[in-house]
Amino acid sequence: MLAAALSATLVGLEAHPVRVEVEAMRGPPLFEMVGLAEGAVRESRVRVKSALAQVGVHITECALVVNLAPADVRKSGSGFDLAIAAAALGALGALPRDALAGTLFIGELSLEGTVQPLRGVLAQLLGARARGVRRAVVPRANAAEAALVEGVDVRTVGSLGELLEALRGRSELPVATRPRDPKPNAPADDLSDVRGQAAGRRALEIAASGGHNLLMIGPPGAGKTMLARRLPGLLPPLSTEEALEVTAIHSVAGLLSASHGLSRRRPFRAPHHTVSEVGLVGGGDGPRPGEVSLAHQGVLFLDELAEFRRSALEALRQPLEDGVVAISRAQAKATFPARLLLVCAMNPCACGWLGDGTGRCACSPERVRAYRTKLSGPLLDRIDVHVVLPPVEVTALQGPARGEDSAAVRARVEWARAVQRHRAERREVSATTNASLAPRDLERVAVLCAAGARMLSAAVERLALSARAYGKVLRLARTIADLEGSTAVRPHHVAEAIGLRVLDRGALAAAA
Ligand SMILES: Nc1ncnc2c1ncn2[C@@H]1O[C@H](COP(=O)(O)OP(=O)(O)OP(=O)(O)O)[C@@H](O)[C@H]1O
Ligand SMILES: [Mg+2]
Numbered sequence: 001m002l003a004a005a006l007s008a009t010l011v012g013l014e015a016h017p018v019r020v021e022v023e024a025m026r027g028p029p030l031f032e033m034v035g036l037a038e039g040a041v042r043e044s045r046v047r048v049k050s051a052l053a054q055v056g057v058h059i060t061e062c063a064l065v066v067n068l069a070p071a072d073v074r075k076s077g078s079g080f081d082l083a084i085a086a087a088a089l090g091a092l093g094a095l096p097r098d099a100l101a102g103t104l105f106i107g108e109l110s111l112e113g114t115v116q117p118l119r120g121v122l123a124q125l126l127g128a129r130a131r132g133v134r135r136a137v138v139p140r141a142n143a144a145e146a147a148l149v150e151g152v153d154v155r156t157v158g159s160l161g162e163l164l165e166a167l168r169g170r171s172e173l174p175v176a177t178r179p180r181d182p183k184p185n186a187p188a189d190d191l192s193d194v195r196g197q198a199a200g201r202r203a204l205e206i207a208a209s210g211g212h213n214l215l216m217i218g219p220p221g222a223g224k225t226m227l228a229r230r231l232p233g234l235l236p237p238l239s240t241e242e243a244l245e246v247t248a249i250h251s252v253a254g255l256l257s258a259s260h261g262l263s264r265r266r267p268f269r270a271p272h273h274t275v276s277e278v279g280l281v282g283g284g285d286g287p288r289p290g291e292v293s294l295a296h297q298g299v300l301f302l303d304e305l306a307e308f309r310r311s312a313l314e315a316l317r318q319p320l321e322d323g324v325v326a327i328s329r330a331q332a333k334a335t336f337p338a339r340l341l342l343v344c345a346m347n348p349c350a351c352g353w354l355g356d357g358t359g360r361c362a363c364s365p366e367r368v369r370a371y372r373t374k375l376s377g378p379l380l381d382r383i384d385v386h387v388v389l390p391p392v393e394v395t396a397l398q399g400p401a402r403g404e405d406s407a408a409v410r411a412r413v414e415w416a417r418a419v420q421r422h423r424a425e426r427r428e429v430s431a432t433t434n435a436s437l438a439p440r441d442l443e444r445v446a447v448l449c450a451a452g453a454r455m456l457s458a459a460v461e462r463l464a465l466s467a468r469a470y471g472k473v474l475r476l477a478r479t480i481a482d483l484e485g486s487t488a489v490r491p492h493h494v495a496e497a498i499g500l501r502v503l504d505r506g507a508l509a510a511a512a
C-alpha cells in the first residue's frame with residue numbers, strides 16, 4: 001500500500017515542501033530511500049525502523065520504499081523522521097484513511113521512539129503557512145517557537161507512540177502554547193553610564209538615525225566597547241514581523257532555548273577577531289547563518305578591527321552592500337537576510353596610545369603605518385562615520401553629571417527615522433534610511449544652498465575627497481538635518497558631516 005505525508009526542508013531561511021511517500025510491499029525485508037537525500041536523511045532508516053519497533057510495528061516481513069519528492073531538491077537534516085514514520089504507518093495499514101492528509105510533520109526520532117527537537121522549526125512553519133498548510137505536528141521541545149506562528153493549528157508530540165494514538169483518533173495532541181513574552185525589561189546597558197565622550201555619543205545618535213555604519217578610534221579604556229553596546233538600545237523596537245524574522249534566523253542557527261519566545265530585542269553580535277569567513281557570513285553544513293545574519297535588524301560589532309583576518313573582512317562587502325547573504329550550494333542558493341548596522345572599534349596604533357597627549361605611545365611611524373594598512377580599503381568605504389574618542393577626562397568620571405539616557409536619544413532617533421520613512425512612502429526616494437539613498441535620490445533630497453555647496457567644494461579640494469566620500473558627506477548631512485527637523489540641508493549640517501569623516505581629513509595621519 002502507498003501512503004504519503006507532508007514535510008519540508010530548509011534551504012537557508014526558506015522552507016521547501018517535501019512529500020514523503022512510502023510504499024509497503026510483501027517481500028524480503030528491505031528499507032530503501034530515494035530522492036536526493038544527504039547523509040543524515042539516509043540514516044533516518046535506522047532511527048525510523050527502531051522507533052517503529054518500539055510501537056510494536058516490526059518491518060521484518062515487508063519491503064518499504066521511501067521517496068522524497070521533488071527529487072531535485074537536496075534534502076538535509078534529520079527532520080524527516082516523523083513524516084517517514086507516519087507515512088510508513090499509513091502504508092502498513094496501521095492508520096485510518098486520510099489520517100495524514102494536509103498535516104505537516106517535522107521532527108527527529110530517537111531509537112527509543114522519542115521525538116527530538118530541531119533547528120529552524122519557526123522558519124519551517126512560516127514557510128508552510130505561506131504555502132497554505134493549516135495543520136502541523138512538531139517536536140514538543142520546539143513548542144515555544146512553533147506557537148509564534150498564527151493561523152496554523154500547531155500540535156506538539158513527544159513520542160511516536162503518542163503520535164500513533166492521535167492518528168488513530170484515540171487522543172488529541174496538545175496545542176503548542178505560547179510562552180509569555182519576556183518582560184521588555186530596561187536594557188542593562190544605558191547611555192547614561194557613559195561619561196563625557198560627547199563626540200562619540202553624537203556619532204552614535206547619527207549612526208542610529210540614518211543607518212550609517214560607524215568606526216570609533218581611540219585609546220584603551222576610552223569607552224568604545226561601552227558605546228557600541230549601547231547602540232541597539234537607541235534603535236526603535238522591533239516590529240512583530242521583524243521580531244519573527246530575527247527569531248527564525250536564531251532558530252536556524254540553533255541558538256534558541258526551549259522556552260524562548262519572540263526575540264523582541266535588537267540583536268547585538270560581537271564576534272571575536274579570530275572569527276572565520278564562514279563564521280562571519282555563514283555557510284558550512286546546513287548551511288548555517290553567520291554573524292552578519294545573526295545581527296540582522298541589529299548591530300554587528302567588530303571590536304579591535306585591525307586584528308580581524310583580511311579575508312573575513314573582505315567577505316563582509318557583499319552582505320553589507322546587498323543586505324542579504326547568498327551561499328551557493330550544489331543544488332540551490334541559500335539566502336539569509338543581513339540588514340545590520342556595522343560598528344567597528346580600533347586603537348589609533350598598535351600600542352593604543354598614539355595622540356593621547358601624554359607621549360607614552362612607543363610606536364614608530366612604520367609600525368603605525370603597518371597597523372593602519374591592515375584595514376581593508378573596501379570595508380572602510382562602507383563605513384560612513386569615523387570618529388576619534390579622546391581618553392576620558394577624570395573630571396567627567398568623577399563629576400555628578402550623567403549624560404542623557406538611552407530613551408531620550410531613542411526618541412530623537414525614532415523621529416529622524418520616521419522622517420526618512422515618510423520620504424520613502426511619498427516616493428521621493430526609494431530607500432527608508434539615508435545611508436542607503438541612491439545617488440539620484442540624494443540629488444533630490446540633499447540639495448545644498450550656495451554657502452553649503454561652497455563649503456563642500458572647499459572640503460573636496462582641501463581633503464581630496466573621492467566621489468564616494470562626497471556622497472557619504474551628503475548622506476550624513478541629510479541625517480543631521482533630519483535630526484534637527486530641517487527640510488533643507490544647511491551649511492552647519494555639512495560642516496558637522498565633514499567633521500565625522502576623520503579618516504578623510506587625515507587627522508590620524510597628522511597624529512602619526
Ligand atoms: N566614557 C566613559 N564613562 C564611564 N566609564 C568609562 C568610560 N570609558 C571607559 N569607562 C570604563 O572603562 C571600562 C573600559 O571601557 P571600554 O571597554 O569601553 O574601553 P575601550 O575603549 O573599548 O578600550 P579597549 O581599546 O581596551 O577595548 C568600562 O567598563 C568603564 O568601566
Ligand atoms: Mg574595547
